[in-house]
Amino acid sequence: xxxxxxxxxxxxxxxxxxxxxxxxxxxxxxxxxxxxxxxxxxxxxxxxxxxxxxxxxxxxxxxxxxxxxxxxxxxxxxxxxxxxxxxxxxxxxxxxxxxxxxxxxxxxxxxxxxxxxxxxxxxxxxxxxxxxxxxxxxxxxxxxxxxxxxxxxxxxxxxxxxxxxxxxxxxxxxxxxxxxxxxxxxxxxxxxxxxxxxxxxxxxxxxxxxxxxxxxxxxxxxxxxxxxxxxxxxxxxxxxxxxxxxxxxxxxxxxxxxxxxxxxxxxxxxxxxxxxxxxxxxxxxxxxxxxxxxxxxxx
Amino acid sequence: xxxxxxxxxxxxxxxxxxxxxxxxxxxxxxxxxxxxxxxxxxxxxxxxxxxxxxxxxxxxxxxxxxxxxxxxxxxxxxxxxxxxxxxxxxxxxxxxxxxxxxxxxxxxxxxxxxxxxxxxxxxxxxxxxxxxxxxxxxxxxxxxxxxxxxxxxxxxxxxxxxxxxxxxxxxxxxxxxxxxxxxxxxxxxxxxxxxxxxxxxxxxxxxxxxxxxxxxxxxxxxxxxxxxxxxxxxxxxxxxxxxxxxxxxxxxxxxxxxxxxxxxxxxxxxxxxxxxxxxxxxxxxxxxxxxxxxxxxxx
Numbered sequence: 001x002x003x004x005x006x007x008x009x010x011x012x013x014x015x016x017x018x019x020x021x022x023x024x025x026x027x028x029x030x031x032x033x034x035x036x037x038x039x040x041x042x043x044x045x046x047x048x049x050x051x052x053x054x055x056x057x058x059x060x061x062x063x064x065x066x067x068x069x070x071x072x073x074x075x076x077x078x079x080x081x082x083x084x085x086x087x088x089x090x091x092x093x094x095x096x097x098x099x100x101x102x103x104x105x106x107x108x109x110x111x112x113x114x115x116x117x118x119x120x121x122x123x124x125x126x127x128x129x130x131x132x133x134x135x136x137x138x139x140x141x142x143x144x145x146x147x148x149x150x151x152x153x154x155x156x157x158x159x160x161x162x163x164x165x166x167x168x169x170x171x172x173x174x175x176x177x178x179x180x181x182x183x184x185x186x187x188x189x190x191x192x193x194x195x196x197x198x199x200x201x202x203x204x205x206x207x208x209x210x211x212x213x214x215x216x217x218x219x220x221x222x223x224x225x226x227x228x229x230x231x232x233x234x235x236x237x238x239x240x241x242x243x244x245x246x247x248x249x250x251x252x253x254x255x256x257x258x259x260x261x262x263x264x265x266x267x268x269x270x271x272x273x274x275x276x277x278x279x280x281x282x283x284x285x286x287x288x289x290x291x292x293x294x295x296x297x298x299x
Numbered sequence: 300x301x302x303x304x305x306x307x308x309x310x311x312x313x314x315x316x317x318x319x320x321x322x323x324x325x326x327x328x329x330x331x332x333x334x335x336x337x338x339x340x341x342x343x344x345x346x347x348x349x350x351x352x353x354x355x356x357x358x359x360x361x362x363x364x365x366x367x368x369x370x371x372x373x374x375x376x377x378x379x380x381x382x383x384x385x386x387x388x389x390x391x392x393x394x395x396x397x398x399x400x401x402x403x404x405x406x407x408x409x410x411x412x413x414x415x416x417x418x419x420x421x422x423x424x425x426x427x428x429x430x431x432x433x434x435x436x437x438x439x440x441x442x443x444x445x446x447x448x449x450x451x452x453x454x455x456x457x458x459x460x461x462x463x464x465x466x467x468x469x470x471x472x473x474x475x476x477x478x479x480x481x482x483x484x485x486x487x488x489x490x491x492x493x494x495x496x497x498x499x500x501x502x503x504x505x506x507x508x509x510x511x512x513x514x515x516x517x518x519x520x521x522x523x524x525x526x527x528x529x530x531x532x533x534x535x536x537x538x539x540x541x542x543x544x545x546x547x548x549x550x551x552x553x554x555x556x557x558x559x560x561x562x563x564x565x566x567x568x569x570x571x572x573x574x575x576x577x578x579x580x581x582x583x584x585x586x587x588x589x590x591x592x593x594x595x596x597x598x
Contacts, residue, residue, distance in 0.1 A: 032575065046574045057574070171553040237566065244543035245553065254470040254544065267536065267572035274568070275345045275356070276331065276560040 001119065001194055002083055005107040005201075006062055009087040012105070012205045013060050016089060017045055019209055020058070023216050026051035029058065034259050039065035044262045048269070052220045054094040057265035060087050067110070068256045075110065080117070083109040089208065090266040096232035097222035099129035099136070099177070100239065101212045102266070104249075105201055121197050122184035125208055126163055127215075128177030128239060130232045132288050136215045137178050141298035143211035144181050147203045152191065156299075159183045164295040169242050174292040176242045180211075231285050234277055236268035243267065300418065300493055301382055304406040304500075305361055308386040311404070311504045312359050315388060316344055318508055319357070322515050325350035328357065333558050338364035343561045347568070351397070351519045355390040356564035366409070367555045374409070379416070382408040388507065389565040395531035396521035398428035398435070398476070399538065400511045401565070403548075404500055420496050421483035424507055425462055426514075427476030427538060429531045431587050435514045436477050440597035442510035443480050446502045451490065455598075458482045463594040468541050473591040475541045479510075530584050533576055535567035542566065 017029050027050020035041035042061030047053055062085040072078060086106030093100065103125035110118040127140050141160070148155035163182035168175055181204070188194045243250045243266055253263040279285030316328050326349020334340035341360030346352055361384040371377060385405030392399065402424035409417040426439050440459070447454035462481035466474055480503070487493045542549045542565055552562040578584030 048574060055572075055574070171559060233569075240539060240570075241543060241563075244540060245550075251544075260470060261575040264540075264572065265574055269572060270532075271539075271570045271572070272568060273354075273563065273566035273570070275347060275354070275564055 001107065001198065002085070002109055005198065006085050008198075008202065008205070009060050009085060009105065012208075013043070013045065013058055013087055016058050016087075016208065019213055020047070020053065020056060020091070023213060023220070024050040024052045027053055027056075029056075032261075034262065036063050036065075036259070039063060042259070042262060044259075044265065046265060050094075052093055052095070052098070052216060054092050055269040056089075056091040057262075058087070058089050059262050059265065061085065061259075061262065070252070070255055077110065077112075077117075079112065081111040081114075083111075086123070088266075091212075092236070092268045093216065093220070095220055095222060096130045096224050096228040097133075097219045098216055099127045100236075100268070102126055102128070103204075103208045103212075105204055107201075119187070119194070120184070121186040121201055123201065123204060124159065124163055124166075124180060124182035125204070125211065126167055126177055126180035126182070127212070128235075129288065130235050131228070131284050132178075132291055133219070136218065138298050139215065140178075140180065140211045143207050145299050147207040148181070150203060151196070151200050155183075156181075160297075167242065169238055169246065171245065172238060172241070174238075174289065175295050176239060176292075178291065178298070179295055230272065231279070233268075233270055233272035234274055235288075236271045237273045239268055240271055300406065300497065301384070301408055304497065305384050307497075307501065307504070308359050308384060308404065311507075312342070312344065312357055312386055315357050315386075315507065318512055319346070319352065319355060319390070322512060322519070323349040323351045326352055326355075328355075331560075333561065335362050335364075335558070338362060341558070341561060343558075343564065345564060349393075351392055351394070351515060353391050353393040354564075354568040356388070356561075358387045358561050358564065360385060360387075360558075360561065369551070369554055376409065376411075376416075378411065380410040380413075382410075385422070387565075390511075391535070391567045392515065392519070394519055394521060395429045395523050395527040396432075396518045397515055398426045399535075399567070401425055401427070402503075402507045402511075404503055406500075418486070418493070419483070420485040420500055422500065422503060423458065423462055423465075423479060423481035424503070424510065425466055425476055425479035425481070426511070427534075428587065429534050430527070430583050431477075431590055432518070435517065437597050438514065439477075439479065439510045442506050444598050446506040447480070449502060450495070450499050454482075455480070459596075466541065468537055468545065470544065471537060471540070473537075473588065474594050475538060475591075477590065477597070478594055529571065530578070532567075532569055532571035533573055534587075535570045536572045538567055539570055 021028060027047040029045040029047045032044040040063035045058045047056040064083040067080040067082045086104055088104040091101045105123035107121050109116060145156040159181040163179045166182045186197050250263055326346040328344040328346045331343040339362035344357045346355040363382040366379040366381045385403055387403040390400045404422035406420050408415060444455040458480040462478045465481045468475055485496050549562055
């Protein structure tokens with residue numbers, strides 16, 4: 001599975017990049033490959049100052065070696081080796097009418113004395129709009145739901161709920177965005193074999209393209225003004241706050257001396273913090289805040 | 300001491316604001332007073348879009364009540380009440396040739412069953428330049444040193460070292476800025492009575508004005524270009540990273556449900572994250588990085 005998954009994320013990286021470059025029309029992803037002293041490495045692909053995307057990263061990493069102590073504690077195991085690989089995508093569009101997008105798919109293997117002890121999949125995808133176009137959000141969630149429903153009718157509700165819980169900016173009492181899916185520790189069981197989970201993961205990969213790209217196509221030529229950009233940059237501040245204060249992936253990466261630039265590629269390109277900024281009553285900006293304060297069901 | 304210190308920080312807030320408004324020439328601080336459900340409150344003073352200062356906050360807070368659990372654990376005490384008051388200053392100048400400045404002075408009292416059990420002072424001040432003017436940094440540190448030397452010849456070295464250790468962006472392996480002073484748990488002892496510590500604190504208050512304002516006056520009319528602003532905004536990203544990832548004060552404030560807007564007033568107004576941005580060899584930007592990588596002695 002390790003090799004199969006590894007090849008799959010390489011091909012997904014290539015097809016996501018090709019779709020994004022096509023949508024952008026101008027920006028091209030630059031390659032930056034890196035290696036990890038303790039074992040493994042990755043390929044970071046980054047686009048900056050495109051036509052549609054102000055900044056975007058599509059990263060693959062494949063790392064292995066002795067399990068770092070902080071992770072041993074978390075997984076309640078000792079003297080283990082690990083193999084982890086995954087793809088991670090963060091896209092910050094220029095136009096405030098186009099939402100920011102994040103997704104990742106990952107696979108983890110744990111060994112004791114060279115014997116495979118445990119393995120699981122994880123990942124998810126979620127949307128962070130600056131302005132709410134309800135049909136776009138419904139389209140996004142409907143895609144997530146139909147991809148899940150092929151496997152288990154409980155998946156969508158479960159993973160949607162986990163996503164809302166995970167991307168919660170607790171210090172602000174609001175969600176980072178309008179959610180999507182979040183799943184972890186997806187292990188083989190009576191209903192789902194490893195192959196079936198892998199098939200689910202591949203459907204999630206397809207869902208990344210199907211759920212987000214049509215929204216970008218639909219909104220990339222919307223008109224916008226300086227006030228919209230101001231709002232976008234203030235909201236991007238909340239994105240930064242979430243990633244640096246709460247995101248377990250980011251904090252774990254930084255603690256375990258991961259590759260800084262690949263981890264912090266998720267940071268938005270231009271961000272503002274204004275003191276106690278509150279949108280006007282009845283404005284579209286306020287509409288967003290109300291939705292973020294109590295995550296709703298979209299499908 | 301509680302009342303004396305409380306009055307002192309009110310008057311320091313007023314005189315700092317008056318000095319800053321004079322230097323700025325245009326910007327005026329706006330008042331925002333707040334109260335804390337569990338006891339106490341504060342007065343946040345904020346300036347935005349000034350002539351010299353793009354954003355600045357000069358906050359006083361005076362809070363009391365039952366000691367929050369996270370702090371009980373840290374201080375290894377149970378069922379205690381506390382009184383804490385302090386002044387905190389963060390200034391983000393517009394001109395990249397003017398450094399960002401941070402300072403705070405605080406006083407803490409701990410009670411068990413209404414009896415004073417412990418009390419101490421803390422605080423510090425530090426400078427975060429975007430471009431190095433060595434004489435400015437020397438002026439800043441020389442002021443810090445002479446204020447310390449009046450009390451104990453070991454203070455400057457100790458507190459300078461603590462400042463370098465505290466404002467260390469460990470995930471980047473570089474200092475946030477060029478340091479200054481950091482002191483905490485300053486309790487009465489054979490050499491320093493509570494009154495003498497308070498006198499030291501007042502000298503620190505004077506040092507805030509004497510060390511920073513002359514640098515602002517000297518540099519506020521330096522010419523700068525778009526590349527300088529780009530560099531300033533990228534470096535402000537490191538400031539954000541420090542405050543959200545490492546700053547104990549910020550994290551403690553957020554965990555204990557402090558007033559968000561007063562805590563995050565420290566966030567710079569406009570910030571950029573560019574992928575793997577590295578200054579050109581031999582540039583002034585690179586000179587800064589080299590200094591931040593291994594904090595030096597300035598006086």
